[in-house]
Amino acid sequence: YTAKARRTGYTIFDHSQDSTDPRRLTLAGDLRRGIDQGQLLLYYQPKVDARTGAVLGAEALVRWRHPEYGLIPPDDFIPLAEHTGLIGPLTRFVLAEALRQARAWRDAGHELGVAVNVSAHGLLDLALPVEIAALLEHCGVPARLLTVEITETAIMTDPERALRVVRELHTLGVRLSIDDFGTGYSSLAYLKNLPVQELKIDRSFVSGMTTSDRDAVIVRSTVDLGHNLGLRVVAEGVEDDATWRQLDAAGCDALQGYHISRPVAADEFGTWLAGWDRTAAAGPVTAA
Numbered sequence: 001y002t003a004k005a006r007r008t009g010y011t012i013f014d015h016s017q018d019s020t021d022p023r024r025l026t027l028a029g030d031l032r033r034g035i036d037q038g039q040l041l042l043y044y045q046p047k048v049d050a051r052t053g054a055v056l057g058a059e060a061l062v063r064w065r066h067p068e069y070g071l072i073p074p075d076d077f078i079p080l081a082e083h084t085g086l087i088g089p090l091t092r093f094v095l096a097e098a099l100r101q102a103r104a105w106r107d108a109g110h111e112l113g114v115a116v117n118v119s120a121h122g123l124l125d126l127a128l129p130v131e132i133a134a135l136l137e138h139c140g141v142p143a144r145l146l147t148v149e150i151t152e153t154a155i156m157t158d159p160e161r162a163l164r165v166v167r168e169l170h171t172l173g174v175r176l177s178i179d180d181f182g183t184g185y186s187s188l189a190y191l192k193n194l195p196v197q198e199l200k201i202d203r204s205f206v207s208g209m210t211t212s213d214r215d216a217v218i219v220r221s222t223v224d225l226g227h228n229l230g231l232r233v234v235a236e237g238v239e240d241d242a243t244w245r246q247l248d249a250a251g252c253d254a255l256q257g258y259h260i261s262r263p264v265a266a267d268e269f270g271t272w273l274a275g276w277d278r279t280a281a282a283g284p285v286t287a288a
């Protein structure tokens, strides 16, 4: 299990790492069927411009509507998918669905980017760039509207191979973002060679920045580091207006967080977007 899954503590899928554990086998079977039977769905969380509040795009976050357990968050089944070879089909579903949605937004007059999380397995999959190219073509979405979010930990699993995949994605014109920045064990020596365009500061630093000077220093330094490397800097986990203001003052480019919107289903996202645009059009944006 990943450090991230461990941090979330007890989950219903956290029984065992033993691949022969019958409960785990049942759940892996459930997930395999779930993927085939369309039980996975995407929620979307907006990314907005820190200065103007303009909506830049949305991050796609997968959920599993389990027939018995209800809506299951990704931290509870991504590790299972990683350990059972189901992450490949899962990633393909997420990419296809997110790009279909980006196309639908575009057709509705919203030129919004969409970001997809790709875990270590995907990043080491040399077939991924070709598949993404085919999906972009199929959906008629320009590559620049797709951002692939990767983590430092995934990169460090096999830096040489990750670099190959990342370079090919970059050649396609796909944007790359380093997610949860500051929590992994990456080396700046690797990062400086990666053709990424965005750093996302982990919410563990963002959520503490209005009360902890140390967190505030880390956030400001990360914004400067990112800018000095020519990257856009996004803050995740913005939960109140004070944090928004402080991030804007620090020069952070874009924001995500519950204060702007929780991740919501696609149809709710449309409703949110209409409301947010009206607010923005009415005058200076203060957070909803």
Ligand code: C2E
Binding pocket: 045, 060, 061, 062, 073, 074, 075, 078, 091, 094, 116, 117, 118, 119, 149, 179, 180, 203, 236, 237, 238, 239, 256, 257, 258, 259, 263
């Ligand atoms: P992440 O990519 O870092 O996504 C951010 C997580 O923080 C999301 O949790 C989001 O709901 C949550 N979040 C956003 N704003 C706030 C806030 O203001 N406060 C708090 N407390 N939380 C906030 P979620 O949707 O449960 O996803 C968790 C993780 O699961 C993601 O972290 C990502 O690593 C992974 N994940 C999600 N979807 C996928 C996917 O399609 N594929 C893969 N491989 N991983 C995914």
Ligand code: MG
Binding pocket: 059, 117, 149, 179
């Ligand atoms: Mg992410």
Ligand code: MG
Binding pocket: 179, 180, 200, 202, 236
């Ligand atoms: Mg993140």
Ligand code: MG
Binding pocket: 179, 180, 202, 203, 236
């Ligand atoms: Mg995070």
